[in-house]
């Protein structure tokens with residue numbers, strides 16, 4: 001396995017996938033890792049968090065996939081030395097025909113990433129749209145480690161099975177799938193209901209919980225100033241949370257890779 005593909009996914013929308021993908025990308029690149037972030041969401045919003053020139057991300061994945069531009073022209077410089085492949089700004093008809101192309105060729109993303117010939121050890125982060133879609137199918141078929149984002153609310157708790165079913169269908173049966181980690185976002189210790197739901201999630205997700213991201217105004221403020229939280233507010237609670245989630249992701253991947261190299265230890269792995 002030369003690269004590790006890490007999709008950030010959720011059943012529900014607006015729970016912080018793009019924010020988490022962007023800040024994981026920055027935190028991993030700051031640790032000296034080679035990182036390619038790919039925006040697999042037609043919103044094309046990852047650029048606003050990490051691209052060095054967000055206004056220069058109108059072309060990307062869709063145009064390259066349909067042969068209109070070479071892949072090399074789609075990669076943009078992003079924060080902390082990471083690279084970004086934007087989705088591109090496409091109209092409804094091109095988006096629908098791209099989605100039909102993805103539906104006809106379920107392994108397209110995994111095969112395309114193999115052909116990129118990325119440097120050994122590259123971490124490929126994928127931002128995805130919410131819920132079941134051709135994008136999520138493609139992301140999970142290419143995935144080595146999935147990051148699921150949930151809010152500490154009843155809606156997130158109730159819809160968790162949607163992504164879990166898809167992980168069970170497209171990712172976990174593969175021998176090269178290393179596991180799943182969960183991030184609970186917008187945790188607010190001052191709110192009783194939020195605390196109660198968080199406790200239920202903690203019980204349900206242990207030992208796959210990577211960590212929490214507290215509700216923190218630094219997160220939307222960083223987005224408004226088009227920077228990752230680590231750069232906008234390095235001393236904030238959110239920056240500290242991203243840092244510890246990043247460490248846990250790296251630990252989980254490393255542990256699972258070692259277990260895969262020594263199959264007899266496999267039974268000691270947490271649930272996949």
Ligand SMILES: Nc1ncnc2c1ncn2[C@@H]1O[C@H](COP(=O)(O)OP(=O)(O)OP(=O)(O)O)[C@@H](O)[C@H]1O
Nearest residue numbers: 013014015016017018019130186214215216219220
């Ligand atoms: N921990 C947090 N504290 C405060 N605001 C947050 C936090 N996490 C995310 N947000 C805000 O919530 C909003 C939604 O976040 P984001 O766009 O990352 O979600 P998403 O899951 O990618 O949404 P979509 O499903 O539409 O792609 C943004 O305005 C973001 O700034």
Ligand SMILES: [Mg+2]
Nearest residue numbers: 017018041128
């Ligand atoms: Mg998003």
